[in-house]
Amino acid sequence: MTVDTDLSKASPQVPGMPSRIAAYRVELAMVLAATILGIILSFLLIGDKSFWLDEGISVHTAGDWSRMLQRVFTRDINMSLYYFLLHFWLKLGDSEAVIRSLSALFAVACIPALYVLGRRLFGGRAGAIAALLLAVNPFFIEYA
Secondary structure, eight states: OOOOOOGGGTSOOOTTSOOHHHHHHHHHHHHHHHHHHHHHHHHTTTTSSOOOHHHHHHHHHHTOHHHHHHHHHHTOGGGHHHHHHHHHHGGGOOSHHHHHHHHHHHHHHHHHHHHHHHHHHHOHHHHHHHHHHHHTOHHHHHHO
């Protein structure tokens, strides 16, 4: 017994309506475009401004193991994973652009993740639109 896995035969074509495969390809193209746009907008001026106070504190804390462990166990337990990753990320350089790129990479990774979540909850079109809206959100870009 063989199972036919060709999706184009799974549902009849309705004139004027795109097939599910074509709609899925459009969604993926939108998410890819949104992710590329998010990369461009997040990294465009990433090193132009000097550090904010909280960024400076993070760099200072992550630079030394003893300082990092003391801060994690006394004040910022919720920041422990970030400090740990930033400690090793600082080996790449200490400029504003290099240090901020860690956060920007995680922010950009949120764009396709939001698509997947939106697709599961509300459908593919809603997920793709949510990903696109996140990619161009000025608040998101500022803090990415």
